[in-house]
Amino acid sequence: xxxxxxxxxxxxxxxxxxxxxxxxxxxxxxxxxxxxxxxxxxxxxxxxxxxxxxxxxxxxxxxxxxxxxxxxxxxxxxxxxxxxxxxxxxxxxxxxxxxxxxxxxxxxxxxxxxxxxxxxxxxxxxxxxxxxxxxxxxxxxxxxxxxxxxxxxxxxxxxxxxxxxxxxxxxxxxxxxxxxxxxxxxxxxxxxxxxxxxxxxxxxxxxxxxxxxxxxxxxxxxxxxxxxxxxxxxxxxxxxxxxxxxxxxxxxxxxxxxxxxxxxxxxxxxxxxxxxxxxxxxxxxxxxxxxxxxxxxxxxxxxxxxxxxxxxxxxxxxxxxxxxxxxxxxxxxxxxxxxxxxxxxxxxxxxxxxxxxxxxxxxxxxxxxxxxxxxxxxxxxxxxxxxxxxxxxxxxxxxx
Amino acid sequence: xxxxxxxxxxxxxxxxxxxxxxxxxxxxxxxxxxxxxxxxxxxxxxxxxxxxxxxxxxxxxxxxxxxxxxxxxxxxxxxxxxxxxxxxxxxxxxxxxxxxxxxxxxxxxxxxxxxxxxxxxxxxxxxxxxxxxxxxxxxxxxxxxxxxxxxxxxxxxxxxxxxxxxxxxxxxxxxxxxxxxxxxxxxxxxxxxxxxxxxxxxxxxxxxxxxxxxxxxxxxxxxxxxxxxxxxxxxxxxxxxxxxxxxxxxxxxxxxxxxxxxxxxxxxxxxxxxxxxxxxxxxxxxxxxxxxxxxxxxxxxxxxxxxxxxxxxxxxxxxxxxxxxxxxxxxxxxxxxxxxxxxxxxxxxxxxxxxxxxxxxxxxxxxxxxxxxxxxxxxxxxxxxxxxxxxxxxxxxxxxxxxxxxxxxxxxxxxxxxxxxxxxxxxxxxxxxxxxxxxxxxxxxxxxxxxxxxxxxxxxxxxxxxxxxxxxxxxxxxxxxxxxxxxxxxxx
Numbered sequence: 001x002x003x004x005x006x007x008x009x010x011x012x013x014x015x016x017x018x019x020x021x022x023x024x025x026x027x028x029x030x031x032x033x034x035x036x037x038x039x040x041x042x043x044x045x046x047x048x049x050x051x052x053x054x055x056x057x058x059x060x061x062x063x064x065x066x067x068x069x070x071x072x073x074x075x076x077x078x079x080x081x082x083x084x085x086x087x088x089x090x091x092x093x094x095x096x097x098x099x100x101x102x103x104x105x106x107x108x109x110x111x112x113x114x115x116x117x118x119x120x121x122x123x124x125x126x127x128x129x130x131x132x133x134x135x136x137x138x139x140x141x142x143x144x145x146x147x148x149x150x151x152x153x154x155x156x157x158x159x160x161x162x163x164x165x166x167x168x169x170x171x172x173x174x175x176x177x178x179x180x181x182x183x184x185x186x187x188x189x190x191x192x193x194x195x196x197x198x199x200x201x202x203x204x205x206x207x208x209x210x211x212x213x214x215x216x217x218x219x220x221x222x223x224x225x226x227x228x229x230x231x232x233x234x235x236x237x238x239x240x241x242x243x244x245x246x247x248x249x250x251x252x253x254x255x256x257x258x259x260x261x262x263x264x265x266x267x268x269x270x271x272x273x274x275x276x277x278x279x280x281x282x283x284x285x286x287x288x289x290x291x292x293x294x295x296x297x298x299x300x301x302x303x304x305x306x307x308x309x310x311x312x313x314x315x316x317x318x319x320x321x322x323x324x325x326x327x328x329x330x331x332x333x334x335x336x337x338x339x340x341x342x343x344x345x346x347x348x349x350x351x352x353x354x355x356x357x358x359x360x361x362x363x364x365x366x367x368x369x370x371x372x373x374x375x376x377x378x379x380x381x382x383x384x385x386x387x388x389x390x391x392x393x394x395x396x397x398x399x400x
Numbered sequence: 401x402x403x404x405x406x407x408x409x410x411x412x413x414x415x416x417x418x419x420x421x422x423x424x425x426x427x428x429x430x431x432x433x434x435x436x437x438x439x440x441x442x443x444x445x446x447x448x449x450x451x452x453x454x455x456x457x458x459x460x461x462x463x464x465x466x467x468x469x470x471x472x473x474x475x476x477x478x479x480x481x482x483x484x485x486x487x488x489x490x491x492x493x494x495x496x497x498x499x500x501x502x503x504x505x506x507x508x509x510x511x512x513x514x515x516x517x518x519x520x521x522x523x524x525x526x527x528x529x530x531x532x533x534x535x536x537x538x539x540x541x542x543x544x545x546x547x548x549x550x551x552x553x554x555x556x557x558x559x560x561x562x563x564x565x566x567x568x569x570x571x572x573x574x575x576x577x578x579x580x581x582x583x584x585x586x587x588x589x590x591x592x593x594x595x596x597x598x599x600x601x602x603x604x605x606x607x608x609x610x611x612x613x614x615x616x617x618x619x620x621x622x623x624x625x626x627x628x629x630x631x632x633x634x635x636x637x638x639x640x641x642x643x644x645x646x647x648x649x650x651x652x653x654x655x656x657x658x659x660x661x662x663x664x665x666x667x668x669x670x671x672x673x674x675x676x677x678x679x680x681x682x683x684x685x686x687x688x689x690x691x692x693x694x695x696x697x698x699x700x701x702x703x704x705x706x707x708x709x710x711x712x713x714x715x716x717x718x719x720x721x722x723x724x725x726x727x728x729x730x731x732x733x734x735x736x737x738x739x740x741x742x743x744x745x746x747x748x749x750x751x752x753x754x755x756x757x758x759x760x761x762x763x764x765x766x767x768x769x770x771x772x773x774x775x776x777x778x779x780x781x782x783x784x785x786x787x788x789x790x791x792x793x794x795x796x797x798x799x800x801x802x803x804x805x806x807x808x809x810x811x812x813x814x815x816x817x818x819x820x821x822x823x824x825x826x827x828x829x830x831x832x833x834x835x836x837x838x839x840x841x842x843x844x845x846x847x848x849x850x851x852x853x854x855x856x857x858x859x860x861x862x863x864x865x866x867x868x869x870x871x872x873x874x875x876x877x878x879x880x881x882x883x884x885x886x887x888x889x890x891x892x
Contacts, residue, residue, distance in 0.1 A: 123559050126557055134800060185881070189820065192867065
C-alpha cells in the first residue's frame, strides 16, 4: 500500500533530519536564568578596580572576604562551592554581556533576551531555544527533549516542537493509575502500539521505553550521587531533577531553570545579606549538580544569564538600580573556564545623562546572542545556529 | 458571521455581570438543557469493521462527533450534512457563543487591542479558539479556521502581533474561512498582523531615494500563500511583487485617526514605476490599485489552484493524495475563481475521501478536541486544559515560522506520552479544568456498554480481538482512557 511506502520514507527522512544534532552525543544545555537583573559585579568582584570600591562604599565585597581567582577578579565568598571548578578551568565568565534594549525594563529585556531579539532588529519569532530546537531535528523530538523546571513555560522555549513544564520527574507517570493499574495501562499500550507496523507504532514503543527508563529512576536513585547536597529550594530541587533526567538518558537537550530574587534595589548586602543568600543558592546548586554528575561531566553545559546587570554605584537605600551589561557564566567540561573574558578596565557608563541612552552601568560590550550562539555550537557541534539569530554577526567570544 | 462593536460587547458584559464564576455553571446548565449540548437518551454505535462513514465525515470535516452527531448525520445523509455545514450562518450556535463571547479582547479592533495586557490577549485568543472548536455546531467552519490559521500563520510572539492577531483572526481568517480565496488573500495582505509579522509595514520605496523594497511578505505570499515554492515564479517576481506592495503599512501611533487599527496606503512610500509579475505587466501610476492587480495575478496563476488544492487534500484526505483528486479540486478552484466551498464539495464528495477512513494522524489539537467532544466535556478552556496542548507541541498561535503547523506525521510523534496522559487523566476525572460525562454516556449505550461499546463509540468502528483485549479495563474510566490512548484514537 502506498501509505506504508510513505511511512518508511518518513522514517528515513527522520534519520537524516537528525543529522544536525546527533542523539548519541547526548549533551544537555542547562539554561539558568537569574530573574530580576542580577548584580554580577558582586558575584565576579573586580577587586583590582578602585572605582568599584569608590562607588560602593556600603555594598562592595571587601578584598579580604572575596576569593581572588586572578589579578583582576575575585569570587563572592558565597561562590566558594564553585571555586574549584574555576581553578580546574571548567567555570568561566564573559564580562559586559548585554541586550541593546535601553528601556531598563525587566519585562522588555527578559522578553528580548528570551526571544533572541534586539531592540532595533526584526524579531525572528518564537523563543531562541524554541527556534533552535525547531531548526535542528525538530522532527525527531522526544517528549523530554526540552524541559522547563517549574510551572511556567519560559519564553525562550516558545515554539519548540515539544516542551514539558515539570516540577518533578515524578510528574512523568501514567496519570490516574497507580501500582497494578499502571502496569495494566502500560501492558495495554505496549500491546496496541507493538501491533502497529507503522511510524506511530514505532514511536509509541519508544515512548513506552522512555516511560520505563524514567519509572526506574523514580523507584531508586532518588538520592544524589557522590554526596551532592542540593539547596532546599525550588532552584536546587529543579537542578536535582535535571541531573536525574540527564542520568536517565531520556534525550534531554535543553533544560531551563529559573532563580529569582535578584532585583536588589534595597539593602542588597555585600559579603553577607540578601543578595549573598541568592548567590549561595546559585553556587551551591550548580556545585551540587556538578558533583552529582561527576561521572558524566562531559554531558552537560550550564549557562547562567540575567536580563541586565546593575549600576556600579550603590543607591541611597543601600541597593543597586538597573544597569546594562552583566557577567554571563558557564560551567562544564567544554567551557574554556578559569578566565573572565571581556575588556579591561571594564567600560562603565557611570552617570545617566541625556547623551547616554539607557540607565547606565556596565557597557553592554558583547551582544548576548554571540554568547548564546557559541554555547549552542559548543553543546551541539554541527547544529544550525545562524538561523536561530538571523542577521546577527556571530563572532566567537572564546567561552566555549 | 456576527461582528461586534465595542459598545455591544460592553453591554453584554454589563448584562452578564452576575459574577463570572457562577455564570460558568449557569451557561453549562443552560446549554445542556436548552441547546442540546448534553448527552442524548440513546446512543447509536458504529458497527462496521471500517470506520463508519458518518463518523469519518464528522472526524475530518469537523473535530470529531459530539454524542448525538453520528446518528444525526446518518439520518440526514452525509451530503445534506455537508451542505448544512457549508452555510454556517444558517446554523444556530448560541450555546457556543455563550461560552466563547465572553473574551472581549477577541472582538476589539486592532487599535483598541493595545488597551489590553499581552498575557490577557494571548489567553483570550487561545481560549476562544479552543472553545469554538469544541462547542461550535459550525464544525466545518472551525476546521477551516484552523486550516487558514496555519496557511496564513502568524506567531503572536513576533513584534506587536499579539495585539493584532485577534483582529486578523476575526477579519481575515473567520470572515473568509468558507468564502473566496482571492478575498482571503486580499484581506490578509492588508491585515495589520500580517504587515507586522512579515515586515510589510516597512516595505517602503521613497521617491528619490535608493530604497529597496522589503521582500519578506512578497516572498511568502508567493511561496507559502499562493503559488507554492515550486510554483514557477522567479526571484525577479518576488522583487516585482514587493514593489507592488510597497507603501501598505501599519502604524499603531496614529492614535487619533478614525481608522487607527487599520492598515493604510502611504502613497509616497509606493514605487510608482511599471512592474511585471509572472509575465503580466502592471502599468505605472497604479498606486494602491497595484495590490488588487497583484492579488488577481498571483491567485489566478495555475500553480495557486494546484497548491491550495494539494494542501486541502493533504489536510482532509491523505498525506499522499491521489493525483486525480488534486486535479479535480484545482479545477473547482479555477472554475469558480477561488470559491472555497466549491473545493470542499469536491474533497468531501470524492471516492478517495470515502476510502480514507482512519488513515490520517490527528494533530494534538484535534486529538484533544475530539476527545473532549466525544465525552461531552464541560470546560472553560482554562490554563489546566491548555497546558497539555503546549506539552503536545501545538500551543495555539505559537508556531514561529510562516509555514504554520505541519500536516506531516513525524513532527507530532515525540509527544505521544502527553496524549496518553491527557486521555487517561481526563477519563479518570483527574484532568484539571475539564469534566466528562462517562456515566450518562454509559447509560445511553444501554446494553452495549462495555469495552467493545466504548471502542465503537470513540473510534467509529468495531475493535479487533487484540484491541478489545487491550482496552478492556477495570472500570469505565480506565477503558475510556485506554481507548483515547490507543493508536486507533490517534487517527481519524
